[in-house]
Amino acid sequence: MPDGVPPCVSQAFFVGSRFRRDTRRVPAPIPAAKPHPAISRNTKEAIVILATKQTPTAHTETAPTFGGLALSPETLRAVHRLGWNQPTPIQQQGIPVMAGGKDLIGQAETGSGKTGAYGIPIVERLDPSSRTLQALILAPTRELALQIADDLRALGRERRLSVVAVFGGSSIIRQIEELRARPQIAVATPGRLLDHMQRRTLHLGSVAVLVLDEADRMLDMGFLPDVSKILSQTPPARQTALFSATISPEIHTIAQRWMRTPTWVRIAAPLPTVDSIEQFYLEVAEQDKVKALRRLMRDAGIASGLVFRRTRHRVDRLARSLDREGGVGVLHGGLRESARLRALRAFEEKRTRLLIATNVAARGLDLSNISHVINFDMPEDIETYVHRVGRTARMGRAGTAITFVGQYDIEMFEQLRKKFGEALRRHPLNIYA
Numbered sequence: 001m002p003d004g005v006p007p008c009v010s011q012a013f014f015v016g017s018r019f020r021r022d023t024r025r026v027p028a029p030i031p032a033a034k035p036h037p038a039i040s041r042n043t044k045e046a047i048v049i050l051a052t053k054q055t056p057t058a059h060t061e062t063a064p065t066f067g068g069l070a071l072s073p074e075t076l077r078a079v080h081r082l083g084w085n086q087p088t089p090i091q092q093q094g095i096p097v098m099a100g101g102k103d104l105i106g107q108a109e110t111g112s113g114k115t116g117a118y119g120i121p122i123v124e125r126l127d128p129s130s131r132t133l134q135a136l137i138l139a140p141t142r143e144l145a146l147q148i149a150d151d152l153r154a155l156g157r158e159r160r161l162s163v164v165a166v167f168g169g170s171s172i173i174r175q176i177e178e179l180r181a182r183p184q185i186a187v188a189t190p191g192r193l194l195d196h197m198q199r200r201t202l203h204l205g206s207v208a209v210l211v212l213d214e215a216d217r218m219l220d221m222g223f224l225p226d227v228s229k230i231l232s233q234t235p236p237a238r239q240t241a242l243f244s245a246t247i248s249p250e251i252h253t254i255a256q257r258w259m260r261t262p263t264w265v266r267i268a269a270p271l272p273t274v275d276s277i278e279q280f281y282l283e284v285a286e287q288d289k290v291k292a293l294r295r296l297m298r299d300a301g302i303a304s305g306l307v308f309r310r311t312r313h314r315v316d317r318l319a320r321s322l323d324r325e326g327g328v329g330v331l332h333g334g335l336r337e338s339a340r341l342r343a344l345r346a347f348e349e350k351r352t353r354l355l356i357a358t359n360v361a362a363r364g365l366d367l368s369n370i371s372h373v374i375n376f377d378m379p380e381d382i383e384t385y386v387h388r389v390g391r392t393a394r395m396g397r398a399g400t401a402i403t404f405v406g407q408y409d410i411e412m413f414e415q416l417r418k419k420f421g422e423a424l425r426r427h428p429l430n431i432y433a
Contacts, residue, residue: 064092070099074158075124079116082154088113093265094241095121098209103262104241105255109269110214110363114243115151118211122185123156125209131182132206136234138190138227140218141337142167148213149187161185166202168192169337176201190218190226197233207234215244215251220312220333220360224250231258245363272390278400279389279420280427281413286406289376290321292431296374296402297325297354299429304347305372307356308379308388315356318376322354331357359384368394373401378409382419402427 064087066079087095090108094117097104108114118137126134137152139145149165156163162183166175168191175192179202186193186202196202210231212218218227231240231254240259244251255262284292296302309315312332319330329343329352340361346352348367356376370392379385385403393399403424405413416424 069095069120071120072124075120075155078123078155078158079120082151084113084116088116089267090114090265091117091120093267094118097263097265098122098239098241099124101239103239103259105247105259105262105264106241106243106267107245107247107265108243108267109245112267112269114213115148116155118209118213118241118243119148119152119155122209122211123152123159123161126156126159126161126184128160128184130184133183133186133202133204134206135185135209135211136193136204136207136230137185137187137211137213138193138218138230139187139213140189140221140223140333142169142189143337144214145187145189152185152187156185163187166192166196168195172196190223190230193230194226197230204230204234207238209239209241210234212240212242212244212254215242215254216246216248216360217333217363219248219250220358222334224253227254228257246360272386274386274389274401274420274423276393276399277389278398279424280400280402281405281416281424282402282427282429283405284431286408288431289404289406290318292404292429293318293322293374293376294325295429295431296372300372300400300402302353303371304350304369305354305374306362306367306370306388306391307354307374307376308362309356309358310377310380312358312361314377315358318356327351327353329355331355331361333358333361335361359388362388362391365391367391368397370394371397371399373399375401375403378403378405378412380412382415385416 066076066084066087069087069092071079090106090112094104094106098118098121104118106114106117122135137145137148139148145165145167149163152161152163162181163185164175164178164181164183164187166179166186166188168189172192172195175196176199179186179196193202197204212227240262242251242254242259242262282292293307297305307318309318312334315330315332319328322328329347331340331343335343343352343355344365344367347355348369350369359379373389373392375385375388379388389399389401392401403413403416
């Protein structure tokens with residue numbers, strides 16, 4: 001099954017290389033997904049679109065264009081001014097869904113053009129003559145909120161749409177003044193948005209479109225209660241779009257509770273190659289993994305290691321266990337941006353030897369000096385494994401990946417052995433010798 005399809009979306013799964021529907025839950029087969037799906041609000045099924053990230057084709061007569069998406073002349077001019085010459089896969093698949101008023105789950109990596117996928121249909125839909133808040137975009141960080149706001153201003157300039165960015169770490173008085181001007185679009189981080197709601201300086205009763213951007217990062221930062229509270233204050237008839245690189249149980253919860261028959265679009269990014277990485281596994285009991293990591297730090301020549309754990313609580317617990325060794329940093333969604341930057345700077349400057357991180361927090365990192373990747377917790381699937389170990393051996397350097405295999409990891413380990421064969425070797429370290 002494609003990773004993480006929310007239960008509220010019709011179940012679709014892979015068998016071998018074939019894609020078929022689960023007829024045990026869906027009485028009648030759903031027609032093959034089309035780029036312009038028509039989904040009834042009343043049906044309990046949704047169409048799943050699977051697309052592959054592609055490079056632009058050299059044949060201009062067959063290349064997708066923004067002109068083929070039935071956009072207004074004003075929006076087309078704005079798109080071209082931004083230098084967007086050709087829609088990305090998430091834009092090509094997502095824009096028609098949102099333009100049709102349907103709820104959307106877009107699964108795509110950072111940098112795939114998600115802002116355009118929801119921003120273009122938003123500026124097409126909104127009424128410039130109505131000085132009410134019509135669209136709300138939630139983002140995990142102030143940096144992303146500012147970037148989204150800039151893009152939306154550029155897209156909506158000719159239509160005279162007003163955009164305000166609302167985030168912490170900035171003057172709330174100035175934001176109140178901007179909100180008094182009655183913008184049509186607000187881009188906000190959850191915490192600061194709740195501050196404004198409590199002050200009654202921002203009201204959500206007229207929101208027609210709500211977008212959760214980088215939802216996995218937002219939830220990794222502990223914003224699920226805040227996001228749920230915000231969603232509860234918006235009109236039930238709103239259109240909801242959720243964009244995320246990964247689909248977690250918390251995202252399942254949001255989709256089930258707050259979305260109506262969403263169309264799920266997954267853009268499958270090409271996996272990085274692992275050919276130049278030395279891959280090892282180390283059989284170790286769960287209770288001995290910390291001991292094994294200490295031995296590796298002592299004996300394996302780890303100059304700069306990235307250690308993966310599944311949750312931020314596990315990250316913090318491991319960091320405390322290694323406290324006496326020193327030279328350990330952490331990276332997870334519970335950190336303030338300033339703490340995150342300090343951790344990255346210390347690691348890049350080799351003041352810390354290990355960086356312990358969650359999958360979500362490590363996504364998008366551009367660190368070229370990682371000598372070892374250590375899967376302290378077994379990855380959930382092959383794709384996660386490849387993205388993790390691909391953090392090493394950058395720019396022609398050598399790199400090593402070591403995966404701990406405990407008593408609860410056997411099933412996933414067998415999948416790794418089947419996938420990588422002899423390239424995945426037993427590590428010579430024996431902590432029980």
